[in-house]
Amino acid sequence: MHRNASSPPLRSLGNVALVLLLTVLCCMGLKPATAHAAAGTFRNPLGTSPDPSMTYYQGNYYLAATEGDAVRIAVAPTLGDMLTAPRVTVWQDTDASRNQQVWAPSFYLIDGHWYIYYTADNGVDDNHRLYVVESEGTDPLGPYHFKAELQAPNAPDEWAIDPVLLRQSDNSLYLLWSGAGTEGHNLIYIAPMSNPWTVSGNRVYLPTDGGCSTIREAPSILQHNGTTYLVYSTCDTGLPDYQLWMKSLPSGADPLQPGNWTQHAGAVFSRNDATGVWGPGSNGFFKSPDGTQDWIVYHGKNTSSYTYDGRTTRAQKISWKADGTPDFGSPLAAGATQDLPSGDPGGGSYWINDTNTSSGSGSVAYTGDWNSGSGCGVQCFWSDDHWSAESGATATWTFTGTKIALLSVRDTGNGIAAFSVDGGAETTRDYYGAIRMGEQLNYVSPELPYGTHTLRVRVTGTKDASSGAAFVSIDRAEVYSN
Template sequence: MENTFQNPLLDHLGADPWVWKDKDVYYFMVTRRTKIELWKSTTLSGIAQGDHKTIWTAPEKGINCANIWAPEIHKINDVWYVYFTANDGEGGDQTRKVFVLENTSDPFTGEWREKGFVNTDHPGLDGTVFEHQHKWYFIYAGYGNFPDYGSALYISEMENPWTLKGAEVLLSKPEFDWEKQGGMAINEGPVLLKRNNQLFMIYSASTTWSDDYCLGMLTASMELDLLNPHSWAKSDQPVFKKSEENQVFAPGHNGFTQSPDGTEDWIIYHAISESDGGAQKRSTRIQKFTWNADGSPNFGIPVATEIPIAVPSGE
């Protein structure tokens, strides 16, 4: 009988999941609010049962003492970095910044050092990075004194893994009704997916506690200038959204990885198992996705928690 697993991988306390595959090891992170924890596993379906440790704890006071959200581990030129959101516990969205940790050794045994915060134009959250044509880019959800929306996506080229250079460019702001559910108009949680000579910027829309939290998508061709907002085409419909039939609500804040043998593409995301369940009930889930004839990703429908799913190929 084929090996299977069921979602969620991490129930409750499973918000803002991120996974990074390095050779035959998966590294996994979720929001822990007062600290940053790191898991590692040789299987994707078993990441929540893998070894884990705390790699950083918030100070008692200061600019990064509270609301430690959405950590992401990345490997840049053989050096490890973690990007995470934090604030001072008092100023709300207007004091949120994206902070960076660096580890020049092994993620589990090496020392993590603080590199400060990324010099963004706006207060913000959900910072992520990607490489394209030998350049590194930073994208985040920026807050400002915007009359019509809460946060929007900005991109900038990077001078080094914790410093931006040049101007920030607004890539996406909430425009459609499905980006404005739950009491705020939100674009957040950007992540880059590169395939089929195209770049796909997947992001989360609406408020994370809303049933209608979902994923939107921007698309750009490989050869275009990524700092030109006209290079990106925005989908007018969500590319991944709730399934009332499957009792999966508020699917979003995702990452991407591949199966151990590299033959399958998987999305990792959080969702809520009941309508109006609230952000405190977000849980980590994964499922395989495919590709459309035009080369764009097809994430399908969020899988119900009681449905057995075949483990990723190579496990």
Template sequence: MKMEGHYNNPIVLQRADPWVYKHTDGYYYFTGSVPGYQEIEVRRAKSLNELADAERHNVWQAHETGPLSRLIWAPEIHFIRGKWYIYFAASDNEKIRDEHHHHRMFVIENSSPNPFEGEWVEKGQIKTQQESFSLDGTVFTHRNELYYVWAQLGPAIPGNSNLYLSKMENPWTLTGKELLLSIPEYDWEKVGFKVNEGPAAIQRNGKVFITYSASATDENYCMGLLWADENSDLLDGYSWQKNPVPVFETSEENKLFGPGHNSFTVSEDGSQDLIIYHARPEKNHSGDPLDNPNRHAHVQAFTWDEQGFPVFGIPGE
């Protein structure tokens, strides 16, 4: 059995917001934010250690102008209802910190069984009920219904981004109620910026868990946890609870700073749950941390406690 200690961390260099999806064909499909923020790259391998030098394809390139031309952030690859989808955020403005917050969420689709073949078709913007800065969309299926979780600036809510939840009519269209799921309320969610972003869902032990990232993307970046009973109405705000402290944060001892924007997968033999996350090998000393490409993708096994909650431990543990 491949234990966590056998993973060659970091598994991929300079890929922030790492997303790993293990498909039925036995491949791990990996994507993440590419420095320069102008393309979407997908790579695949039969083991996580092989992703560093794996077969890779540039599946989509930013437009020359317009809303899909700048700052291509945090792509996620999913296989939904027999087709491949990649969700990502894009802007029409080079300024990372822009007062108009141009980022919006988009999705592309490929109907080929092999996502390295066929054509990736632009399905357009994921439109929400309030037209504002939005990013980091992810999807999960619960009781045969598709849900979408994302980060968005609430015009009437102080801060930079909150988390929202909605059902989907199809993989590119939201439908019905949009629930305000979480806002930055604790001190550890508001260092540098008031941020809840980068959600990822995992369902275990009768619960739906959503991890997310908080604060600025430097060494203060960390992960929080939301959960609801699997039998509850997920679009009822009272169904959800929030951990008052971070569940994964900087380890100075292990030189892993600002861990976050994670995804979940399982080990090669399926015996272990794994968290995939990015972290920096040092603190961000100057400039905007989003301009620093030293966020690398790491993998770590985690366990579950007696109450059925995930125990992520310490980065690099």
């Protein structure tokens, strides 16, 4: 069913007080005062896929993540628009031996070409291998052509996933990945490269600590003041305790010597039950548009249940400690408002909550029988939502902008909703989910002329055969104007 038998704890007492105040105002027939959106803010998620990699290049952000059948890149001039940005298919292989289970693309500009590194197989996980494609020029969207399979001479046909590059200040190149060998499975390896598509020497195993006894994967590289940080994920990505650990390499040290790497104790980024983020990991790093800030992009889930589903792309700024090491902080709630990266030209999106409050020019009104409450806890924006299974009940959003996106709960008792923009023809979406999760992207409107619009959500009373009921959840809307 849509509602949990036991309600999770509320996000904060301040949120409870605000909800009570708004309820009193509504009962008095007063409309709550509308807050004004802070210029240059955004909220997660940025995408609906795991294993993200992101960069900022010549006026745009480029985001790639695991899509399964191809490599796709989303492009947006501001981070605030990334969730609804178009995804462009930049590479889809026709070779059946390597065009399935395409995972974890990462991309780099080297000598006038973009190189995308990824793992793929023929539909059998044991056959995952590493590949690289090369762009024809400097456009991150390609076109691309197949360049090479990547194999170390001492491991010519071994299982391998999650390839990334390490580029040193002397322009030397190294490939890192998670692979299998005599040391075990899902472990971190490194090998030298003579160019972006050729592994030129034997692979070396890098011993790593972790929060679980098994799985070291998704290596990523962060460099600061001459020090190289190897950040990697540990534990099964389906677990809520999937987390990031770290090793570091001092300036000038040989990365092929395992003893040159220092292991840092403990997880550097892990689950945050208080904000409803579980399994944060499989990350990348990117610079703000003006180059002054470092950001982490990663995937996380809105449920503590074991599942690979619902891993969404998120980003947040990192800082630096007095000793020069990175401070990743804790994962922020998906709906937490953050300032855009420094130099980002966007004005930001604004939110409308299901309680008819908004950080901009927006509202929501209901007809029919709707339930509301705070039992949703950290799985919902501001810990509350509305839900109804009454056929014909509606929630109508009024907003000023060019596009609207709806995020809310999917659950085992949810059904099908119908959507109509400005009184137009309806489209439908299924709110069913095999595992209850909040902050899920359920609808994105078409691009609209800037102005005031309406989006009506109608409960159809119908459902998928797998669902136990036909509830539709109303929680957060994001409105865009760029």
